């Protein structure tokens with residue numbers, strides 16, 4: 001497993017890794033030059049964000065974080081904005097909308113933690129594992145559409161909006177001179193990806209667009225660093241789920257039946273395989289949007305319930 005903390009990727013680029021990369025343990029990225037710094041994603045809870053902030057302050061030259069990019073609207077990538085509220089905080093327009101209307105920000109966890117189901121139990125786990133003391137919503141204050149080129153000192157960082165895929169407005173940050181890509185949750189490594197917005201076919205296209213950049217190092221949203229070759233297992237998994245879900249739909253299986261029937265033996269060492277249920281539902285929704293509407297609470301009850309061994313183990317650690 002990778003070490004927690006800041007890793008120097010060369011050419012002014014750094015990764016902040018949060019092993020084990022499971023639910024709520026997200027990575028961040030940093031580009032530094034000429035005393036300036038651009039931060040990609042700000043961590044899930046206040047303790048994680050404070051540790052990240054301290055590590056940046058400890059870098060030689062004490063760079064000023066004057067630009068922040070939120071890759072998408074899930075809280076584990078923007079809750080820490082409160083520690084960087086003086087910066088220009090940039091996101092795509094759909095991501096800003098997701099953040100403004102987020103159904104599961106930290107202020108709502110206590111309410112969701114009441115009940116006798118896997119979803120509520122997971123929320124109680126979050127109350128124990130994460131520290132949201134002092135959290136308040138700090139939203140992006142600059143949006144873009146399509147592409148945006150940013151400067152950090154003399155270095156260039158290119159933002160591209162590749163959603164809808166994981167969420168409605170996913171952004172990648174590409175540092176061409178260094179060959180470093182910050183992918184957000186368009187890529188999970190060494191674990192099962194979960195896609196919320198889709199369509200899954202676009203998630204496959206995203207993998208191809210990332211491969212076409214020929215990155216030297218990829219900092220995924222969750223999990224260890226990879227190179228371009230590390231994208232291929234993710235792409236293969238998504239294609240496998242897509243193919244089986246389409247076949248199952250036409251065979252008259254329900255999403256739950258397809259989830260029970262899919263052969264995931266090739267991915268047996270990936271944690272969180274229950275996320276496959278959501279990925280299957282996404283394919284069904286694309287095929288018949290009126291019948292297979294998004295019911296995130298019902299979906300998460302099954303996904304968390306079938307995955308309880310992996311997240312409970314962290315609370316015990």
Ligand SMILES: [Zn+2]
Nearest residue numbers: 026076185221
């Ligand atoms: Zn995430």
